[in-house]
Amino acid sequence: MNCNDNAAIFHALHRQSEPLRLPNAWDAGSALLIESHGARAIATTSAGVAWSHGYRDGDVLPLDRHLATVAAIVRVINVPLSVDIEAGYIDESKEMALTTARFIQAGAIGFNIQDGIGTPDLLCRKIEQARETAERLGIGIYINARTDLYTRAVAPAHDRVEEVLARARQYRDAGADGLFVLGVTDRTEIREIAKGTELLLNVIAWPGLPPAGELSALGVSRISVGSWIPQTLWAQTSTLVAGFLADGRSEPLYDRAAPYPEVNAYF
Structure with a gap:
């Protein structure tokens, strides 16, 4: 199956009646095992990939090693692959085009890109570069914009939903498809975020997170496992x-x- 077919399938998986469940892989063997249990798509955990190569998580894994892992996973699976590329392994957004192209060439059709401690404007520029590159290559990638507002306590608790939605508007305008709010677990806040953005909402397995069936009713389109399995x-x-x-x-x-x-x- 070619990249465009996989990209179309991956987009469609986010628009089902139940949230897309993504147990995250960290190498070819774990990806193959996850697929064997019926997973309709595979996503990587950046932490797990980094640890498997002997590096700490946090944009320090050499890009060539990450690309080799992606290529190894693509070789053994038959479902779409989305890759967590952290902040893009770059300091400035001008390099994002080359990074995106290399991951697409390795077989990725989805990307998680995070704001972390960076500014929303910086992530917007990275999203724009990634989208432009994918369009130039003729691939309809799925861009999942991750915000760390909850886990990094960037904003006061009572302002987090409003700040998440403000960033979501910027990320949507830049070309994102999904919004990944790391660490959100409160039912009311999840519902408010899902209703307040056009982006498809992704949450992660977390202490206190409601079960998948309930998350569907709250407006969640995707649930990731993150690094919990390798941990x-x-x-x-x-x-x-x-x-x-x-x-x-x-x-x-x-x-x-x-x-x-x-x-x-x-x-």
């Missing part, structure tokens, strides 16, 4: 390693392990 695997791996180093017992290592032939048969 959980990190904790479980730590427990297994610490136990083996302490007592040398084999049983905990294989009691709940997937059989080798089963895993190997996926590839």
